[in-house]
Amino acid sequence: MRPDMTAVPDVVTDTASQALVSACAFSKEERDAVYRAIGTRRDVRDQFLSDPLPDDLVQRLLGAAHAAPSVGFMQPWNFILVRSEEMRQAAWQAFSRANEEAANLFDGEKRDLYKSLKLEGIRKAPLSICVTCDPDKAGPVVLGRTHNPKMDSFSTVCAIQNLWLAARAEGVGVGWVSIFRDEDVRALLGIPERIEIVAWLCLGYVDQLYGEPELAVKGWRQRLPLEDLVFSERWQER
Numbered sequence: 001m002r003p004d005m006t007a008v009p010d011v012v013t014d015t016a017s018q019a020l021v022s023a024c025a026f027s028k029e030e031r032d033a034v035y036r037a038i039g040t041r042r043d044v045r046d047q048f049l050s051d052p053l054p055d056d057l058v059q060r061l062l063g064a065a066h067a068a069p070s071v072g073f074m075q076p077w078n079f080i081l082v083r084s085e086e087m088r089q090a091a092w093q094a095f096s097r098a099n100e101e102a103a104n105l106f107d108g109e110k111r112d113l114y115k116s117l118k119l120e121g122i123r124k125a126p127l128s129i130c131v132t133c134d135p136d137k138a139g140p141v142v143l144g145r146t147h148n149p150k151m152d153s154f155s156t157v158c159a160i161q162n163l164w165l166a167a168r169a170e171g172v173g174v175g176w177v178s179i180f181r182d183e184d185v186r187a188l189l190g191i192p193e194r195i196e197i198v199a200w201l202c203l204g205y206v207d208q209l210y211g212e213p214e215l216a217v218k219g220w221r222q223r224l225p226l227e228d229l230v231f232s233e234r235w236q237e238r
């Protein structure tokens with residue numbers, strides 16, 4: 001007997017109570033929506049509106065993140081929600097110090113272009129989320145991490161991408177800020193040494209987005225042709 005094709009489970013709340021659920025293909029509209037979210041997702045720095053994000057919306061985004069795949073199903077992530085202006089101001093100061101250092105790693109015109117870029121929206125976006133990875137969440141030996149210790153960090157990045165795409169569908173912009181000295185974020189948020197800091201995300205409603213990556217629009221770097229990135233059977237030096 002064919003399975004019930006209408007029984008689409010809630011991605012987050014459905015538990016292991018059902019061993020298998022329907023894997024029916026999406027309708028064209030649903031498929032288009034998924035690809036639209038992927039194709040129009042942007043890293044946002046300056047387009048944030050100041051309106052606070054409702055709690056239920058934030059919960060949906062966190063639920064999307066928590067539905068991500070993870071090595072050995074360890075779910076190594078935590079999400080530190082930072083709303084206060086004082087904390088965001090302090091984070092911005094930490095960014096500014098690191099950004100000054102970063103600018104000095106580029107030379108000449110590239111440095112001038114770097115300095116002209118806005119690379120964060122920490123004070124403009126009403127919500128920041130620091131995403132961390134706890135390598136001890138599932139004990140010392142983790143299924144799938146036995147031969148590659150990076151797998152828990154990779155899992156956490158999967159959660160971030162889920163959140164990023166769900167946010168796009170909700171009209172919420174996300175900007176990933178990584179220009180920080182680790183110790184500054186650690187001290188600010190009281191994160192213990194054993195926890196890995198994976199991302200500082202800025203979130204807020206947006207009413208406009210770049211059609212292409214802002215770094216491409218501003219002449220920093222262009223998208224590579226996909227065909228140059230795909231190999232057949234073996235690695236190729238190109």
Ligand SMILES: Cc1cc2c(cc1C)N(C[C@H](O)[C@H](O)[C@H](O)COP(=O)(O)O)c1[nH]c(=O)[nH]c(=O)c1N2
Pocket residue numbers: 041042043044045118119120176177178179212213214215216
């Ligand atoms: C791990 C990681 C870290 C960062 C980023 C991304 C990722 C995946 N990006 C965003 C990045 O610049 C952006 O994704 C690319 O330029 C492509 O643009 P779209 O995301 O398609 O808009 C980013 N952007 C920025 O302005 N400041 C930053 O510190 C970072 N850091």
